[in-house]
Amino acid sequence: MFYGLAGKLVPWFAAAAAVLFAVGLYIGFFVAPTDAVQSEAYRIIFIHVPTSILSMFIYLVMAGYAALGLIFNTRLSSMMATALAPTGALFTFIALWTGALWGKPMWGAWWVWDARLTSELILLFLYLGFISLHASIEDPRRADRAAALLAIVGSVNVPIIYFSVKWWNTLHQGATIKFTGTSMQIAMQQALFTMLLACWAYAIAMTLLRVRSIILERERNTQWVQDLPEVRS
Amino acid sequence: MSLLVLVVQRDLLLAVRRRADVLTTLIFFIMVVSLFPLGVGPEPVMLRNMAPGVVWVAALLASMLSLGRMFSADYQDGTLEQMLLVPQSLSMLVLGKILAHWMVSGLPLVLLAPVLGLQFDMTGQGLGVLVLGLLLGTPILSMIGAIGAALTLGLRGGGVLVSLLVLPLCIPVLIFGTGAVEAVISGISYSANLLLLAALLVLALVFTPWVTAQALRISME
Numbered sequence: 001m002f003y004g005l006a007g008k009l010v011p012w013f014a015a016a017a018a019v020l021f022a023v024g025l026y027i028g029f030f031v032a033p034t035d036a037v038q039s040e041a042y043r044i045i046f047i048h049v050p051t052s053i054l055s056m057f058i059y060l061v062m063a064g065y066a067a068l069g070l071i072f073n074t075r076l077s078s079m080m081a082t083a084l085a086p087t088g089a090l091f092t093f094i095a096l097w098t099g100a101l102w103g104k105p106m107w108g109a110w111w112v113w114d115a116r117l118t119s120e121l122i123l124l125f126l127y128l129g130f131i132s133l134h135a136s137i138e139d140p141r142r143a144d145r146a147a148a149l150l151a152i153v154g155s156v157n158v159p160i161i162y163f164s165v166k167w168w169n170t171l172h173q174g175a176t177i178k179f180t181g182t183s184m185q186i187a188m189q190q191a192l193f194t195m196l197l198a199c200w201a202y203a204i205a206m207t208l209l210r211v212r213s214i215i216l217e218r219e220r221n222t223q224w225v226q227d228l229p230e231v232r233s
Numbered sequence: 234m235s236l237l238v239l240v241v242q243r244d245l246l247l248a249v250r251r252r253a254d255v256l257t258t259l260i261f262f263i264m265v266v267s268l269f270p271l272g273v274g275p276e277p278v279m280l281r282n283m284a285p286g287v288v289w290v291a292a293l294l295a296s297m298l299s300l301g302r303m304f305s306a307d308y309q310d311g312t313l314e315q316m317l318l319v320p321q322s323l324s325m326l327v328l329g330k331i332l333a334h335w336m337v338s339g340l341p342l343v344l345l346a347p348v349l350g351l352q353f354d355m356t357g358q359g360l361g362v363l364v365l366g367l368l369l370g371t372p373i374l375s376m377i378g379a380i381g382a383a384l385t386l387g388l389r390g391g392g393v394l395v396s397l398l399v400l401p402l403c404i405p406v407l408i409f410g411t412g413a414v415e416a417v418i419s420g421i422s423y424s425a426n427l428l429l430l431a432a433l434l435v436l437a438l439v440f441t442p443w444v445t446a447q448a449l450r451i452s453m454e
Contacts, residue, residue, distance in 0.1 A: 118404070125401035132397055136388050145451040146384045150398060153380060153444060157401075 002076060003215050006208040013205035020198030028191035044102045050196040052095035054203055055123060056158050058088035062130075063155040066148035076211075078144035079218070081151065082134055083210035087203050089127035096120060119161040126154040140218060236321045240329030241336075247306075248337040254302060258338045259345065262295040266349045277354045284353035285363055285414035289407050292342045292367060293374060297396045299338040300378040303330060304449070308386055317453055323446040331372075331379050331442065339371035362417045362427070366410040369430040376441035377402050383448035406433060 028046035062084040069078030099117065100110045111117065130147050137143035219225045226232070248255055269287045270280055307313040316326055346367050350360045381399035385391040413426035 122401045122404055125397075129398045129401065132394060133384060136385075136390060136394055142451060142454070146448065149380075149444065149448050149451065150384060153402065160405075 003212060006212050010205055010208050010212075013201045013208065017198050017201035017205055020194055020201060024191055024194035024198050027187060027194060032187040032191050033185060041102060041105045044098050046191050046195045048095060048098040048102060049192060050199040051091040051098070052120065053196065054199050055088055055092040055095050055120070056161055058084055058091065058203060059123060059127070059151075059158055060155060062088060063151040066144075066151040070145055070148040070152070075144075075218075078148065079211050079214045080207065081148060082144070083207045083214055084203075085127055085131050085134070086210070087206045089124060089131065091199070091203070092120065092124040092127060096124065116161060119157060122157055123161060126151075126157060130154070234325075236319075236325055237329045237332075240326055241333045244330055244333030245336060248333070254299070255337050255341070258295050258299045259341050261298055262291050262342055262345065263349065265291040265294060267352070270352070280353045281355060282418065284350055284355050285359070285411045285418075287353070288346055288349055288363060289367075289370075289410050292346070292371060293400070293403055293407060295342060296338060296371065296374045296378060297399065299334070300382045300395050300399070301392050303334050303379060303382045304386055305382075305391075308453075313449070314453060317449065323449070324442040327379065327383075327445045327449065328438075328442040331375050331445070334379070335372050335375040339375055343367045343371055356418075359414055359417045362423050363414050365427060366413045366430060369427065369434050370406045370410045373406050373430075373434050373437045374403055376437040376445075377406075379445040380441060380448055383445045383452060386449070386452040406430065409433070 024046060028043055032043070032046075062081045065077040065081040065084065068074060069081060096117075099120075103112065104110050130151055133150055134143045134147040137146055216225060216231075266287055269283065273279065273283070304313060307316065317323060319326065343364060346364055347360045350363055355363070378395070378399050381395040384398065385395045388394065409426045409430045413423040413430070416423040416426060
C-alpha cells in the first residue's frame with residue numbers, strides 16, 4: 001500500500017534534505033569564492049536558482065499527475081497533485097522573494113516588470129488559484145477534476161517562463177550553466193547542484209507527508225485506516 | 234451550425250429581456266475608467282500615456298463582472314442539464330454561449346472605448362489601434378472566462394474565485410493589447426502585438442470551447 005511506503009520514505013528524504021541543505025549552504029557561503037562582478041550578494045543564487053527551477057518543475061509534475069487523475073480516474077494521482085501544490089507555491093514565493101533581495105543591490109530596485117519576473121508571478125497566482133479552487137469545492141472528486149483541468153490549462157505558462165529570458169531579452173540574465181559547458185567556478189557549481197538536490201529531497205519529503213494526511217482524511221471510513229496502529233491509539 | 238445560431242439567438246433574446254444586467258457592466262466600465270483621472274490628477278501628458286492600460290484593465294474587470302451570468306441562470310433553472318444531454322456537440326453549444334456573452338458584454342465595451350479614449354486625450358491612430366486590439370482581445374477574455382465560470386459553477390463565493398482563476402490567464406492579452414497602443418504612441422510598428430493577439434484569438438477559439446465543455450461536465454456530474 002502506498003500509504004505505508006510513503007511513511008517509510010519520508011524520514012529518508014527529510015534526512016537527505018537536511019544534510020544536503022547543510023552541505024550546500026556551507027559550500028555556498030564559505031567555500032565558493034566571491035564573484036568578480038557581483039561581490040558577495042551573488043550568493044543568494046544558491047537559494048534562488050534551485051527554488052525557481054523547482055517551482056516550474058513541480059507545476060509540470062502537478063499538471064502531469066492532475067492529467068493522469070483526470071484521464072484514468074486514478075485517485076492517488078489526484079491526491080499527489082493536491083499534495084504538490086503548496087510546496088510548489090512555497091518555492092515560487094521563495095524564488096520571487098530571494099530575487100527581490102538580490103535585485104535591490106544589483107538592479108537598484110526590489111521589483112522590475114521584466115518578462116521572467118512577471119511570468120513567475122503569474123505562476124504563483126496559478127498555484128494559488130489551484131489551491132483555492134480545490135479548497136472551495138466540497139466534494140473531493142469534483143474538486144480533484146476541476147482543479148486538474150485548471151492545472152492543465154495553466155501549464156501553458158511554464159514554457160513561457162522558461163524561455164522568457166531568450167524571447168524578450170530583458171533585464172533578467174540568461175542561464176550560465178548550459179548543456180554545452182559553463183563559465184562557472186567549480187565550487188559554485190557544487191553548491192548549486194547540492195542545493196538543487198536538497199530542494200528536491202525536501203519537496204519529495206513534504207509531498208509524501210502531505211499525501212499521507214490526504215489519504216488518511218479521505219479514507220477515514222475504511223477498515224484499513226481504522227486498523228492502523230497510529231489511528232487506533 | 235444551426236445549433237450555434239440557435240443558442241446565440243436564445244441568449245441574446247434573454248439578454249434583451251434583462252437589459253439591466255448588460256447596462257450594469259457598461260456603467261461599471263465607464264466609471265472605473267473615469268475614476269483614474271480623478272485619482273491621479275488631470276495632467277494631459279500622463280493621462281495620454283496611461284490611457285491604453287486604464288481602458289484595458291477596466292475592460293478586463295468589467296468582463297470578469299459579467300462572467301458569473303454566463304452559465305449560472307441556466308444552471309439554476311435546469312436548462313444546462315438539458316443542454317448536456319443534447320446529441321449535438323457540447324463544444325459548439327458552449328461556443329454559442331460564449332459568442333452571445335461577448336456580443337452582450339464585450340462588444341459594447343469595444344464600441345465605447347473610443348469615447349473614453351477621448352477623455353484621456355488620445356490621438357486618432359492610437360484610438361484606432363485601441364479599438365482594433367479590444368476587438369481581437371475581448372473575445373479571448375470571454376473564452377478564457379468561460380472556463381473559469383464553468384469550473385466555479387454553483388460554488389459559494391464563486392464570483393471572487395472566478396477572478397482569481399481567470400485573471401492570471403488573461404495577462405498575456407492585456408500585455409499585447411496595451412503593447413500595441415503604446416507602440417503607436419512611441420511611433421513604432423504595432424502590427425506585431427496585434428498579430429500576436431490574433432494568434433491568441435485563434436488558439437482560444439480552437440481550445441477553450443472544448444475545455445469549457447469538459448469543465449461543465451465535471452461541474453454537473
